[in-house]
Amino acid sequence: xxxxxxxxxxxxxxxxxxxxxxxxxxxxxxxxxxxxxxxxxxxxxxxxxxxxxxxxxxxxxxxxxxxxxxxxxxxxxxxxxxxxxxxxxxxxxxxxxxxxxxxxxxxxxxxxxxxxxxxxxxxxxxxxxxxxxxxxxxxxxxxxxxxxxxxxxxxxxxxxxxxxxxxxxxxxxxxxxxxxxxxxxxxxxxxxxxxxxxxxxxxxxxxxxxxxxxxxxxxxxxxxxxxxxxxxxxxxxxxxxxxxxxxxxxxxxxxxxxxxxxxxxxxxxxxxxxxxxxxxxxxxxxxxxxxxxxxxxxxxxxxxxxxxxxxxxxxxxxxxxxxxxxxxxxxxxxxxxxxxxxxxxxxxxxxxxxxxxxxxxxxxxxxxxxxxxxxxxxxxxxxxxxxxxxxxxxxxxxxxxxxxxxxxxxxxxxxxxxxxxxxxxxxxxxxxxxxxxxxxxxxxxxxxxxxxxxxxxxxxxxxxxxxxxxxxxxxxxxxxxxxxxxxxxxxxxxxxxxxxxxxxxxxxxxxxxxxxxxxxxxxxxxxxxxxxxxxxxxxxxxxxxxxxxxxxxxxxxxxxxxxxxxxxxxx
Amino acid sequence: xxxxxxxxxxxxxxxxxxxxxxxxxxxxxxxxxxxxxxxxxxxxxxxxxxxxxxxxxxxxxxxxxxxxxxxxxxxxxxxxxxxxxxxxxxxxxxxxxxxxxxxxxxxxxxxxxxxxxxxxxxxxxxxxxxxxxxxxxxxxxxxxxxxxxxxxxxxxxxxxxxxxxxxxxxxxxxxxxxxxxxxxxxxxxxxxxxxxxxxxxxxxxxxxxxxx
Numbered sequence: 001x002x003x004x005x006x007x008x009x010x011x012x013x014x015x016x017x018x019x020x021x022x023x024x025x026x027x028x029x030x031x032x033x034x035x036x037x038x039x040x041x042x043x044x045x046x047x048x049x050x051x052x053x054x055x056x057x058x059x060x061x062x063x064x065x066x067x068x069x070x071x072x073x074x075x076x077x078x079x080x081x082x083x084x085x086x087x088x089x090x091x092x093x094x095x096x097x098x099x100x101x102x103x104x105x106x107x108x109x110x111x112x113x114x115x116x117x118x119x120x121x122x123x124x125x126x127x128x129x130x131x132x133x134x135x136x137x138x139x140x141x142x143x144x145x146x147x148x149x150x151x152x153x154x155x156x157x158x159x160x161x162x163x164x165x166x167x168x169x170x171x172x173x174x175x176x177x178x179x180x181x182x183x184x185x186x187x188x189x190x191x192x193x194x195x196x197x198x199x200x201x202x203x204x205x206x207x208x209x210x211x212x213x214x215x216x217x218x219x220x221x222x223x224x225x226x227x228x229x230x231x232x233x234x235x236x237x238x239x240x241x242x243x244x245x246x247x248x249x250x251x252x253x254x255x256x257x258x259x260x261x262x263x264x265x266x267x268x269x270x271x272x273x274x275x276x277x278x279x280x281x282x283x284x285x286x287x288x289x290x291x292x293x294x295x296x297x298x299x300x301x302x303x304x305x306x307x308x309x310x311x312x313x314x315x316x317x318x319x320x321x322x323x324x325x326x327x328x329x330x331x332x333x334x335x336x337x338x339x340x341x342x343x344x345x346x347x348x349x350x351x352x353x354x355x356x357x358x359x360x361x362x363x364x365x366x367x368x369x370x371x372x373x374x375x376x377x378x379x380x381x382x383x384x385x386x387x388x389x390x391x392x393x394x395x396x397x398x399x400x401x402x403x404x405x406x407x408x409x410x411x412x413x414x415x416x417x418x419x420x421x422x423x424x425x426x427x428x429x430x431x432x433x434x435x436x437x438x439x440x441x442x443x444x445x446x447x448x449x450x451x452x453x454x455x456x457x458x459x460x461x462x463x464x465x466x467x468x469x470x471x472x473x474x475x476x477x478x479x480x481x482x483x484x485x486x487x488x489x490x491x492x493x494x495x496x497x498x499x500x501x502x503x504x505x506x507x508x509x510x511x512x513x514x515x516x517x518x519x520x521x522x523x524x525x526x527x528x529x530x531x532x533x534x535x536x537x538x539x540x541x542x543x544x545x546x547x548x549x550x551x552x553x554x555x556x557x558x559x560x561x562x563x564x565x566x567x568x569x570x571x
Numbered sequence: 572x573x574x575x576x577x578x579x580x581x582x583x584x585x586x587x588x589x590x591x592x593x594x595x596x597x598x599x600x601x602x603x604x605x606x607x608x609x610x611x612x613x614x615x616x617x618x619x620x621x622x623x624x625x626x627x628x629x630x631x632x633x634x635x636x637x638x639x640x641x642x643x644x645x646x647x648x649x650x651x652x653x654x655x656x657x658x659x660x661x662x663x664x665x666x667x668x669x670x671x672x673x674x675x676x677x678x679x680x681x682x683x684x685x686x687x688x689x690x691x692x693x694x695x696x697x698x699x700x701x702x703x704x705x706x707x708x709x710x711x712x713x714x715x716x717x718x719x720x721x722x723x724x725x726x727x728x729x730x731x732x733x734x735x736x737x738x739x740x741x742x743x744x745x746x747x748x749x750x751x752x753x754x755x756x757x758x759x760x761x762x763x764x765x766x767x768x769x770x771x772x773x774x775x776x777x778x779x780x781x782x783x
Binding site: 198207255344 | 574587595613620621622627628629630633680707710718723732762763765776
């Protein structure tokens with residue numbers, strides 16, 4: 001890697017590092033048990049107005065079951081609204097490109113995709129959806145789906161900190177506060193920054209101009225900047241352009257690219273600080289952060305190296321892939337000049353360690369091992385640092401699994417933060433842990449014997465084609481949304497199957513998370529004794545890292561061997 | 572769950588109005604007042620008429636212009652490859668009614684896909700022929716690979732320098748002047764180290780046309 005590439009990486013790490021205590025501390029105050037939070041004089045009246053209109057009693061706390069029902073009800077309404085909006089977009093305003101009614105299976109897929117924070121794009125944004133559907137449908141879910149994930153994570157933290165409590169908070173309050181105090185203010189500031197970068201924001205349709213050579217060219221328009229910012233900040237990843245963040249009108253420069261990587265990572269990492277603050281032991285948060293950073297740096301670093309090495313089969317054709325002052329170099333199919341290979345691979349690593357799934361380069365055209373890194377990153381369960389809220393929930397569940405395994409080794413009842421981890425919690429942890437691999441492996445298994453997948457969906461031949469299918473189900477079940485995008489996902493089978501994978505990856509994880517929160521909240525805290533395994537030490541970080549890697553490795557190695565590994569061996 | 576449905580519906584209505592209507596209108600207002608040129612696509616005008624966007628690559632095939640990178644734009648939306656694998660440089664006249672021709676898209680061709688390798692091989696051959704390069708000259712990778720968006724506005728400096736003699740010859744100007752223009756339209760990485768250096772093809776070609 002060049003000096004500039006290292007510097008770029010260092011600046012990103014520095015920016016995120018500086019933000020973690022600031023944003024993490026702020027979020028701890030927004031959701032903490034104390035009555036007062038910064039900005040109350042401005043935000044409280046807004047929140048009270050929302051509660052009044054929505055008939056919510058903010059003082060009334062919810063048991064975990066009611067909290068879960070609220071999440072499900074809100075998500076159900078979200079899916080229905082989004083589905084109907086796509087089906088009737090022809091009669092709604094702001095459709096300058098005359099996008100037709102979206103077909104049933106595609107509407108279903110897209111509705112589920114945005115409500116589950118996946119933002120998989122089976123559709124072609126430029127031609128399938130109107131500006132109205134984008135801003136009043138998809139972008140609204142870009143705000144509320146991370147807010148739901150955040151609320152669930154906060155509820156889980158409350159479960160760990162409360163003693164003999166029946167309730168874990170009020171979903172409607174957590175949802176409102178996260179939007180009013182975190183997402184909307186940051187989005188307004190961020191959107192203006194994106195405007196300065198050159199991201200478009202208008203209500204034009206396709207403007208046709210005449211080029212220098214006298215051809216016609218289409219200049220697309222739309223409210224892109226307002227959506228772009230929340231697409232990244234909310235670890236959504238989907239939206240406005242078919243090429244996503246590779247599109248120059250979405251991501252115009254090397255600077256905007258680094259800012260996008262920063263935005264999609266910052267909340268996930270900061271939540272470890274929030275967690276440490278809320279449980280009253282910052283070291284607990286540092287342990288989680290350390291594990292996240294180790295995985296993140298390893299995956300992004302290896303991915304960058306593999307991509308910089310280039311494609312030997314292309315080199316053999318008389319192509320220069322070296323990195324010089326006059327060219328960026330590396331494996332350049334599917335990459336943009338202005339980003340360069342290191343920042344493209346860094347983006348790929350960051351987007352798959354969170355549930356974002358935005359792409360600034362085409363993963364399908366990565367080298368076999370370069371493309372395997374984002375795939376593996378998702379397979380760890382997206383905990384480095386993971387989607388907004390869902391990442392913290394995920395790593396906390398893995399922490400519970402780790403103390404359970406440690407408990408088995410020494411023959412003691414495991415504890416986490418003074419809470420005994422017993423049969424109920426462990427069963428829920430196991431349910432959480434196997435749901436995603438179940439959706440990925442069963443889904444992929446069914447798909448690769450389905451004729452429409454073999455004849456229509458798969459684009460590249462050989463093991464690479466298998467990787468496309470594996471990647472699609474991994475992305476859907478982890479609510480990521482990135483793709484080996486050569487795959488044609490807009491078929492009846494894939495739209496419906498991936499829709500179910502997304503639902504499993506979202507709600508079969510959220511409900512056990514809330515159940516764990518409820519079960520833990522009811523327990524009292526046992527005082528630490530000589531036999532307590534401390535969870536705020538490097539030793540525990542090592543154990544947690546090991547569990548994370550081994551669970552994913554044992555589950556997915558055979559599938560990876562059939563895809564990218566075989567492809568690499570054939571080069 | 573039924574008791575939670577009412578707040579769910581009301582909340583969705585309120586949030587749609589605020590986040591889905593109010594917020595984008597606010598940002599659009601700010602955009603059109605404070606950032607009008609950028610918010611409308613960073614158009615480049617010649618004699619008052621827009622000829623393209625600074626940010627969007629466009630197709631150039633004439634020898635007197637610098638050529639952008641190969642592109643798969645439109646391929647996804649139309650369901651077919653924009654470039655015919657057998658004749659990657661044969662261009663079909665654009666159909667003005669077909670507005671999907673510039674839909675952003677990468678090729679998504681895999682690194683070991685024989686169709687991809689055949690395409691690169693053909694592009695290398697064509698590039699050498701167009702620019703009068705000897706068979707041994709290595710071709711910059713960006714000149715023979717499609718970009719992620721299919722709309723990459725830039726090419727590498729190495730790519731531009733190899734095309735400069737051809738452009739200079741066709742236009743009957745000294746190569747040094749063309750190379751000076753290449754330098755003038757090279758954008759360094761943001762702040763010198765974020766991303767990578769590149770030459771904006773449209774800006775360069777507009778500048779070429781201004782050479783008298």
